[in-house]
Amino acid sequence: MALSGRFRSALVIGGQGIRARKLRTFLSMLSLFLGVLAVVTVQAGAEIANRALLSDIELTQGKDGSVTAYLQSFEGSSEIIEETLRGQSDVVAATSVQAIVGEPDVKPVNPGGSPIDQTDMYSSGGSMICDNRGCRPTEDATRPPGQAVEMRLTGLGGDIRPIRPLQLESGRWLEFGGEPSLAPSLVLNRAAAKAFERYRVPAEMRVGDSRTHATPRIVGVVNDGGQAPAAYVRADELANWQPATSNQNSSVELSYWPSSERLVQTLEARLSAAGMQGDIYRRVADSREHIGGQLDLMRMIFLGMAALVLLIGVAGILNVGLATVGERVEEFALRRAVGTPRLLLAGIVLAETLIIGLLTAAAAVGAGVVGLEMASRLFGAREPMLQNVAFPWQAGVAGVIAGVVAGVLGGLLPAIRAARIPIATVMRA
Amino acid sequence: MSTPLIQLTGLTKTLKGQGEPRPILSGVDLTVRAGESVAILGRSGSGKSTMLSVIGLFDRPDGGQYLLHGDDISRVPERRAARLRSTEFGFVFQRFFLLKHLSAMQNVAMALVNGQGWHARRKRRDKVMAALEQVGIAHLAKQKPQRLSGGEQQRVAIARALVREPRVLLADEPTGALDTETGALVIDVLHAATDRGCGLILVTHDHAHANRMQRVVRLADGVLVQERQQGVLR
Ligand SMILES: Nc1ncnc2c1ncn2[C@@H]1O[C@H](COP(=O)(O)OP(=O)(O)O)[C@@H](O)[C@H]1O
């Protein structure tokens, strides 16, 4: 009862205080609003940059904690891999070969499969073969130049996206259920799609030394984080028109989570029994750790900025709070004279700024959410970084903490002053 | 004889401003019984307000003894002092100290909304209206202070002092800012409160007002001197 009496009194007194100083309250809210909004913006920016950096690395190296294992294919290896991994989706085998898509029997626009924007720089390098008999132009180099793109073609044994989150940009992703199609479905990466568009490449495909030309269907485009042209295809569709002999120099990557290590060990044992040289090399993705240093520095800078901005907000509310106490000295002395405990008065002053701080923070976070949504809608098409960005909850938390901190710091000093007002001095006529 | 409401014995108080510490009260003796009215005279700066602020527990004495209903409250801690200010005392000042953003009603109600117990809105309203009625300005309940005359404002302040039904009213030159006629009206209102058994300590320069009190004392050189003792009959 005593507590509720105090609490209710505090509500009435605090409410009267805020209502009596609407403009003041509004101005102090404005300064804090801008401060918290800046904190939210900075934090959201850091999160988005962080996420973008991470997702780029995840695209090429796989999600954190996943394992990529590398092995060189050899006679009969693909059958063993296919047989061992059949009927499960935890370990995905990706077999990569060089392929040329476009006009038959011409030199591709990017010999060696280099990024097309760098073709001029590397064209000579890509067209030479060097071995113990000396250097000579590759077979392709002797052909007339034409509309064809050389790319890395990856045959997938299953859906790799749970580990390498390739981002679909248009069309659809490969379907791994059902029978393989005789006309292979291709999903290009961005660089390959750009090359196709720029050079108006007709769809015909040569794989390695194979003379069997297939007509692929391009079903989609993904962002795989790579700069060089690449394409993805179902492994069984790739095998349909790739002669068995030509897979000798292809490399195989296995992507999986550590929980599937046993299956990979089984596969390793079978491959060794079939004559594989050496071990399978494994790499665990640790992009967060890898880029940790960069992120830490970034975060420190952002934190410093946020702290500075917050300080400005606190200074604003503190200034207004102190000015208000100066004005309210008589009111506080009077309230103490009629029996209001000074702790309650201090609490009310603190609560007033705290509530103002919290409300303001909530408003600023709300504005941040709406602003990000709008930015995403307006500029998402041009800035892929802003596409589908969810509001980072860390920014919301940071905003609310900023509001509370500003409220406490900005209210504490005025509260102490309010509690210390000597009644006798003020009331002496 | 029953326990006196207020009993001060050898009360001292030294104030230290910017300059030398100055003894203001140097041995004040005073006894006030329930329902008794006392006028305090004294020239400006003699320490009348200082004495009231010690009696009203705004401040504590440096020495001597202060008994309230026989309880020694010379060294009472602030928490308890706040509660006593709320339950035992009503204050009226020369300046009215009304909160300008609140109506007359709300200004009176603020003495009830002080964190010492809680009255439901209905009860609060009834008490506030009764207090305003008692000082004769119930019809001005909704007005803000700046719409009221000086006398009306002081009566709002008196209603604020009375609304908790205190045992003693402390009035520090309540007519100092008012003309003679209005001042007399205010004294009437204070006087009426003593008829209901409330003690009254009135600081004033006006002998006419002082003479309406049961006793008159004078503060000089830090001590109280009896000026006139009046019988129970007035
Ligand atoms: N805070 C203070 N510090 C020091 N001296 C003070 C203070 N307040 C008042 N005084 C002095 O104390 C004396 C008594 O003041 P006060 O009690 O207000 O007198 P009165 O009410 O009788 O006019 C005055 O001389 C005044 O200047």
Ligand SMILES: [Mg+2]
């Ligand atoms: Mg005085």
